[in-house]
Amino acid sequence: MTTVTPPAIVQTAGGGGFRGSAASRLLQVGLNAVIGVVSICAVWQFLITKADLTAFNRRTPMQVWHYLTASGHTAERTILWDATMTTVRDAGLGLLVGTIAGLVVALLFNRYPVFEQGSMPVAMALRSVPLVAMTPLIILIFDRGLLGVTVISGIVTFFPTLVNVALALRSVPASSVDLMTAYGASKGRTLVRVQLPYSLPALFASIRVAAPLAVIGAYLAEYLATGKGLGYLMLQANFASDYDQMWTAVAIITFGAVLLYQVIAAIEQVVLTRFAADPNAR
Template identity: 25%
Template sequence: MAAGTGGRGRRWVTAASPVLLPVASAGLVLTLWWGAVVAFDIPRILLPGPAEVVSELIRLRHRLWEQGLVTLTETVVGFGITTVAGLLLGSAIAASRIVDQATTPWLVAFNAVPKVALAPMLVVWLNLGMQPRIAMVVLVSFFPVVLATSAGLRSTPVELVELARSWDASRWRTFAKVRFPYALPQIFMGLKIAMPLALIGAVVGEFAGGNTGLAFVIRTASAGGNTALAFAAIVVLSLMGIGLFYAVVALERLLLPWVRAVTA
């Protein structure tokens, strides 16, 4: 009975650790933050205390919600475009050596271009609004999805492809039934890398121009000396990034339940 109780306790701790450990580490960070502000008497305009940031989160929660919804919409729409376009181009690169040789060097070169330098030009080309920000999301997060898709499709074991051909499966059926499912773990790895980058792209686009979004709140609050509000917007962005990342993780576990069973 004691062994059974101990086993249940260990299982409970293991199940709760993904929640308890981040909460504990967040509490440690907040404690160190508060201690540094008090011990070194840091001016509020440079670094507000956690209590002041929480106060701004509560006081301006409606404004932060409205502006956060704008940033969330830009991120999700841009990430959706990135996913579709990245899967298509990555599949084309994996299927054709000509497409690979014609596009990969340019993709690498374009990925090396600092996207911050393109943000003002996107505003000029696409005007103010969501369009340049969504375009920035796509530009920032596109490369990991293409790379993961092409690498995943190329990693299909030759034995599986030959087995499909021995059953007279067409090239499209082999792709749909063998190559694409086998590549999904790597594709989701690229999506998990691209999701935080998509949020960064939305923020970069908002900094470049416009009067909506959480980056606009950060910009105006910093210019007005309200550092606590700027930190509150950063906290909302961080929570949004966590939620979006784990949404992709949840989708991966929903679609690929077999991955955890067959990997160490």
């Protein structure tokens, strides 16, 4: 008689096999980040070369690098650093809050399907409104401080997480859920042991997609409302025709989004290796 065991969660012991696998995957993630940065610089240089821009308002990757590293730009680097830290804080909080909110609502949808049927169309209708059009209203409600910026950058994180995780929770094989039920597992235990591990790939895919969007959301809020961060710094640089600072701020936002994406990919590799549901479990 064949003995059937409940669906398992992979929790590899801290042995050399896991460390070796994680190290190789992290190395691949780092290589991908380098390739991404080099590709962006190559496209940037190509477009600058081909575009009909004067030397006054165009900057190449090497010119931006010189602006960031030259000894005569210490004050400018300090301004850029402070603005970057503000944008990192705004985007990070928005990403965290939006992801948690999307995950919680997805779990509520899974637990109460009637709630999903009534709420999801409203959520999708709200998502169709351009963020730039919603920003003034959000700032009016939540003020120009950190809360308003967090709401704006969190919105773009919330919807991908909600949709993907809700779909992943519904896509868990019925046989796995039935097996847990046959073993007398409660709905909460089935959620923790089966549904959440199956939804981890969808959750991380959502975060990877939403991370650059959270940076854009933070930048948009800073540009339109708060008077802080890289968004506002770019606005000031544009008015002052300080193209060195403006191009450098654009580069920081772009490469920061690439780096954030790769950091999340690295975390994803480690977490999925250790905790994702094992499709080969028997």
